[in-house]
Amino acid sequence: MKTDVVIRGHIVWCDTPKHIQTVPHGYLVCENGLCRGVFEELPERYENLPLKDYGGRLVLPALYDMHLHAPQYAYRGLGMDLELIDWLKAYAFPEEAKYADLEYAGRAYAAFADALRRSFTARFCCFATLHAPATLLLAELLEASGLQGYVGKLSMDRNAPRDLCELSADRAAEDCEHWIVEMQARFTHIKPMVTPRFVPSCTDALMGKLQGLMEKYGVPAQSHLSETRDEIAWVKKLCPDCRHYAGAYDRFGMLENAVMAHVVYPEDEEIELLKARGTMAAHCPSSNANLRSGIAPVRRLMSAGVRMGLGSDVAGGESIDMLRIVTNAVQFSKLYWRIVEPNEPVLSFPEVFHMATKGGGSFFGKCGSFEDGYMLDALVLDDRPLRTVVDLTVPQRLERALYLSGELRLVQKYVDGQPVLQEPAP
């Protein structure tokens, strides 16, 4: 059943990247699970809907994590002194191998699903591991959490430890197909995504099979693109016939209906291709700093019209806190301007907030705004723990909430109109 609810509080959201909209002490109307707009006074026609009055709390769109790795949550905050390929070998691969054990996977994924439920994230695109049973268990836990999004059973058949490689492209496709069919039969809110880890770990034969599954079942794809210079050089060697890294996905139709994480070093032609294919680039600033990958040219991508969302990339990024990722993106864009390209203006706070809400949200449908017809994904934040004697405006309170997210109290999170947290006493 879809919810009817009127949420009262200081309502704040971004229709456009240009500015933050606010209605202090406003009414956010949700009818039949859909937003009907934000009002200063409650229109008479909505007076019979149940009212949730959150007083002086902030009410904002929930955030979308467009790229993270569920099995890496267990070791987040470790190995942050390594570069990508060494970090994969030392941390990611050994940890991911453990998910062959369903008991271990159950414990690790229960912690992950619970943390994500309590986070600022409403919807997500997440990688799992090669193992279908563990990935189904993850989807089951996430479905029960009330959140929505995509989960990907990982595919890789080269350049990985033997126990993390598919036995053959045919066998991999068979396993992946069974997994997709079971996902689609069992879950409503958690959907399957084809997930080649990245070009270095997938043969052409496997990519071709995955393309067939995307087409047969209408599922999207997610992967990594141009994260580090070493990785790009590696892809050049592995795919000498491709004009560039993006081209290595494009020949298998994997840029359409797809999320590509990172895009730190795109060539002009690749940017044009991403735009033409409608690929969503997931900017992961925290991960790009931790793994010394670099700073993505977000302004250039945005100006060219590439769809953009924001990702935590846990555990390349150390935290699933998407409010903090917003501030990371603003901070690193300042470094980019200072160190790399003074002609590219820094990202404004509304631009990044928009990217984290309506930008990423567009991958899931009409999500990420409080405009009429949008699905209601919202956070109710108590910023009283951010003690101050200064009299702040609502946009100032939002800005501080983003920078000081660790000190906030999340009062409630609505996903598709449904509250997902047990509310504490006011």
Ligand code: GUN
């Ligand atoms: N590229 C291939 N695999 C990974 C991964 O697990 N994390 C990150 N950050 N990049 C990758």
Ligand code: FE
């Ligand atoms: Fe990643």
